[in-house]
Amino acid sequence: xxxxxxxxxxxxxxxxxxxxxxxxxxxxxxxxxxxxxxxxxxxxxxxxxxxxxxxxxxxxxxxxxxxxxxxxxxxxxxxxxxxxxxxxxxxxxxxxxxxxxxxxxxxxxxxxxxxxxxxxxxxxxxxxxxxxxxxxxxxxxxxxxxxxxxxxxxxxxxxxxxxxxxxxxxxxxxxxxxxxxxxxxxxxxxxxxxxxxxxxxxxxxxxxxxxxxxxxxxxxxxxxxxxxxxxxxxxxxxxxxxxxxxxxxxxxxxxxxxxxxxxxxxxxxxxxxxxxxx
Numbered sequence: 001x002x003x004x005x006x007x008x009x010x011x012x013x014x015x016x017x018x019x020x021x022x023x024x025x026x027x028x029x030x031x032x033x034x035x036x037x038x039x040x041x042x043x044x045x046x047x048x049x050x051x052x053x054x055x056x057x058x059x060x061x062x063x064x065x066x067x068x069x070x071x072x073x074x075x076x077x078x079x080x081x082x083x084x085x086x087x088x089x090x091x092x093x094x095x096x097x098x099x100x101x102x103x104x105x106x107x108x109x110x111x112x113x114x115x116x117x118x119x120x121x122x123x124x125x126x127x128x129x130x131x132x133x134x135x136x137x138x139x140x141x142x143x144x145x146x147x148x149x150x151x152x153x154x155x156x157x158x159x160x161x162x163x164x165x166x167x168x169x170x171x172x173x174x175x176x177x178x179x180x181x182x183x184x185x186x187x188x189x190x191x192x193x194x195x196x197x198x199x200x201x202x203x204x205x206x207x208x209x210x211x212x213x214x215x216x217x218x219x220x221x222x223x224x225x226x227x228x229x230x231x232x233x234x235x236x237x238x239x240x241x242x243x244x245x246x247x248x249x250x251x252x253x254x255x256x257x258x259x260x261x262x263x264x265x266x267x268x269x270x271x272x273x274x275x276x277x278x
Contacts (some may be wrong), residue, residue, distance in 0.1 A: 032171055043073065134181065
């Protein structure tokens with residue numbers, strides 16, 4: 001009985017070993033197929049495998065093969081499609097910086113291509129993909145807006161123009177929020193002069209903003225608190241500025257819910273200014 005158990009155990013161990021070896025050989029053969037093509041120095045075979053991997057959405061491997069084969073086909077009819085796919089491997093693998101670079105490079109290399117407009121748009125859109133949340137640095141957002149506007153100017157009749165405008169509006173709202181929230185942060189920590197600069201930039205940079213009344217109200221409050229907390233030598237000028245901001249607000253928004261508070265600020269500042277009358 002013990003002999004049979006031992007024999008059975010040995011049999012199962014051998015079976016498991018054979019199975020593992022089979023799997024290893026299968027995986028090794030899969031890897032070696034790619035490596036065999038990659039090291040073949042056969043541009044046609046490499047191109048075909050790259051295209052197959054691209055269709056199978058294996059973008060990293062396709063990308064590596066395209067890098068090898070593109071120089072062989074430079075100046076030939078296959079080059080355009082190869083470079084087109086190559087650029088998209090970066091986009092689909094979310095390498096947006098390089099995607100934008102290669103889409104843009106395509107427009108310069110194949111300037112007569114019917115795909116040039118698409119590539120110009122994708123270059124701009126890749127920049128849009130890099131636009132971060134409003135809390136982070138917005139240089140990528142500004143770049144994306146500039147790229148999309150360039151596309152609109154270059155292809156004013158493109159069916160993609162409407163989408164570009166939607167994307168630009170979306171990113172401008174993000175920039176506006178960034179500027180507005182920066183002003184609010186300065187206000188909350190008592191940096192009233194910096195708050196005023198940020199709020200005034202919102203009005204200047206985003207004249208279509210739906211937050212203009214709130215922004216102007218916060219400018220009044222910031223200027224008032226700045227004046228109250230200033231040293232004596234600067235109080236008169238800043239109290240006068242606060243009155244101007246308050247009166248400008250009342251003139252623009254005579255029915256505002258903040259009217260009573262703003263009038264109180266104006267009256268306070270005017271009373272304080274009496275101290276400076278000679």
